[in-house]
Amino acid sequence: MVSGRSDTLKMPKAIKLLIAGGFGVGKTTMVGAVSEIRPLRTEETLTNLSVGVDDLSGVEAKATTTVAMDFGRISIGQDFVLYLFGTPGQERFWFVWDELARGALGAVVLADTRRLADCFPSVDYFERRGTPFVVAVNCFDGAPVFDLDEVKLALNLGQDVPILLCDARKRESGKEVLIALVKHAYGRRPTAAAH
Numbered sequence: 586m587v588s589g590r591s592d593t594l595k596m597p598k599a600i601k602l603l604i605a606g607g608f609g610v611g612k613t614t615m616v617g618a619v620s621e622i623r624p625l626r627t628e629e630t631l632t633n634l635s636v637g638v639d640d641l642s643g644v645e646a647k648a649t650t651t652v653a654m655d656f657g658r659i660s661i662g663q664d665f666v667l668y669l670f671g672t673p674g675q676e677r678f679w680f681v682w683d684e685l686a687r688g689a690l691g692a693v694v695l696a697d698t699r700r701l702a703d704c705f706p707s708v709d710y711f712e713r714r715g716t717p718f719v720v721a722v723n724c725f726d727g728a729p730v731f732d733l734d735e736v737k738l739a740l741n742l743g744q745d746v747p748i749l750l751c752d753a754r755k756r757e758s759g760k761e762v763l764i765a766l767v768k769h770a771y772g773r774r775p776t777a778a779a780h
């Protein structure tokens with residue numbers, strides 16, 4: 586041993602998290618905004634197949650969609666390294682969710698108040714799996730602003746599920762959401778932090 590101080594050898598804890606939610610809600614944007622490495626993206630151009638299937642209201646300028654996953658990484662202090670996996674939003678790519686969700690400590694469900702129902706499948710998915718999650722309401726320009734308790738009620742969320750506002754384009758905002766998720770997940774599994 587080079588040093589008598591064992592704390593100098595402490596490695597940060599690696600944690601896998603998912604960034605999920607409906608189509609076009611800002612998942613790729615959030616992973617890109619918070620990642621300290623160049624994020625891996627799997628974007629493909631939206632084609633005519635999307636017409637009548639994907640609801641582009643509010644994100645009319647959107648030209649691409651995630652077909653497999655986003656990947657990014659962010660360190661939280663010296664204790665944690667978060668590996669972020671953004672899910673695809675289009676229903677036809679949901680089959681990759683099970684693969685992405687394996688081993689994840691928790692998930693962020695991004696919501697857009699203009700299309701709130703789009704996050705129901707994500708909420709159902711993580712409730713069914715027993716994966717801890719937080720709901721982050723991405724504040725798009727011009728979107729109706731609701732009281733968070735109203736949104737919580739509309740989504741029929743359990744009392745213990747944290748809900749917060751965010752701006753997926755801003756690093757600090759995304760980081761706050763991730764910290765809330767890690768705290769929530771460890772709060773539900775008090776012994777997990779020790780391993």
Ligand SMILES: Nc1nc2c(ncn2[C@@H]2O[C@H](COP(=O)(O)OP(=O)(O)OP(=O)(O)O)[C@@H](O)[C@H]2O)c(=O)[nH]1
Nearest residue numbers: 608609610611612613614650651674725726753754
């Ligand atoms: N005004 C505003 N625009 C946003 C925000 N977050 C994302 N956008 C825009 O909304 C569009 C959708 O963002 P994406 O990050 O591709 O959404 P996604 O959830 O990854 O989409 P899919 O992978 O297709 O499901 C993009 O044009 C973003 O620039 C936000 O907080 N505010």
Ligand SMILES: [Mg+2]
Nearest residue numbers: 612613650651
């Ligand atoms: Mg995406």
